[in-house]
Amino acid sequence: MADEDLSPDAELPERDPDTADMFGAPVPQAPVAEASAAYTVIARKYRPRTFDDLYGQEAMVRTLKNAFSTGRIAHAFMLTGVRGVGKTTTARLLARALNYETDAIHEPTLDLRExxxxxxxxxxxxxxxxxxxxxxxRTKVEDMRELLDGVRYAPVEARYKVYIIDEVHMLSTSSFNALLKTLEEPPPHVKFIFATTEIRKVPVTILSRCQRFDLRRVEPDVIVKNLEMITQAEGVRVDAEGLLLIARAAEGSVRDAQSMLDQAIVQGEPGQTVPAALIRDMLGLADRAQTITLFEQTMRGEPGPAIETFRTLYGYGADPGQVMLDLLEHAHSASVAKAIGAHALIMPKEQAGRLAAIGASVSAGTLSRLWQMLLRAYDEVRRSPDPAAAVDMALIRLAYAADLPGPEEALRRIQTGDPVGGAPGPSGGGGGGASHGGGGSVTAQARVLAPEPVAEGPPVLQSFADVIALIEKKRDIALRLDVERYVRPVSFRPGAIEFEPAPGAPANLAQRLIGRLREWTGQPWLIAAQGGGGAESQWERQKREERDIRAEIEQDPFILSVMRSFPGAEIVSIRNLPTPEASPADAPPEDDED
Known part of the structure; x- marks a missing residue:
């Protein structure tokens, strides 16, 4: 450095404290946001690297292992399923498996641990x-032709040339036609792997030339296990109920669940357990225990307390539409618990028990009607300019209808002359027609539910046997055969039938029976299929009686002697001969009075 530069009067260059040291020399700068740039999101960090890491797709993995072990590897694969279930990941794993090679392995294999x-x-x-x-x-046919031009060339390094085409349903018709010829006669060194979320948009001609795998939605309990593994690996703690909330909100998508977990981890304080309340707020969910309370209040016919509970939830930021969705879910859960049991509900035991108790206290018909009303209410809330007000009105309507009799019970009361309105509710505010709507509500309800007059006079059915007799009288042969074969009666009331469907029962049997009975009797019918507990169907009873009669006849001494006398003989059929009526000539003579 020159001497004049060191003179006391010389001006030193201005120092930037952020980029220079005390002498003005530049200092090395740490990369800005280096930590955030190096961070890999959970959904990418924990993407499956082997087939054993695929969650919830055991059936597909088993089929692929059998195909690879026997050398029966398809030339084209079609992977379909909702978002986030692993279609693209599976396609990449398949590409690795097809081209897998080590010093010891020189053939396709699904064992990708090394x-x-x-x-x-x-x-x-x-x-x-x-x-x-x-x-x-790349939807245009020119793009597909350009792609397929390279099919005829052998792979450069690997065993197979693999084409992975994601969202294949987006291709144009011309592109599919161009692809079809190659799929019909593919070169031996080429494999195609297609992935789509909308399998119905893929032409059948393409599907028929692919080995199809439907990747299932992953069950919430399986997703929870995956999230628990990730939290342990990441050294973070998340409340178990919070993980279940994430798993349910993911709707079967592992990727969505992992993305939500990524967001949930940063909600809590470092080193502390992330509580379920924070995750519920993050997801915009209402407190499930509170919405169950809301459901219980509506089912008890308590509109006032129900509105207060909803407004409390709304004040804490609950979305009105989400509250209605929760009520729909509770109606579904109560119905499932009634049909199968509380063990079928994937939720904390205390909550499952409360919903199971609701299901046990009301009929399946009531739950079915409630479901329909909630569906309509949810649609109203979504379209309303004031969603909170729409929820208030829906709760009032639901509470009013909760203790009203169903159509079958109302018709029975009309026939017997009893009041149609329900009994007053526990709080007095959710009672029957008189307490809800004044003097005219019962009459109005009766007019709505009363059967329309039928010219011939509606028949009155007092038992299930009367139903079968009516069907036979109306000569609806197909319906009679189905009812006799597949209906296992559980309970019968005028206007209401509960039954257990026998294996193989048509899916529309209940609806067909409802339509016919409404047409023939002139009154509405509620017919519900239950999970079990039904008696024998008429066909089953007839077969059992035939077996009992056959067993009795086979043990008859006379029949046993006949069978011994004619070795190899068998009983082909059994018929009941009609008892001959006594003729007048065979009648005993009357005694003369004389």
């Missing part, structure tokens, strides 16, 4: 023999 020669390049998307394309951006 990284092969081509695995790293395929995972990173830079292998020249594995082409991953998005059909949404």
């Amino acid at each position: 990284e092969g020669r081509h695995c790293k390049a395929i995972i990173e998307g830079r292998h020249m023999d594995v082409l991953e394309l998005d059909a949404a951006s």
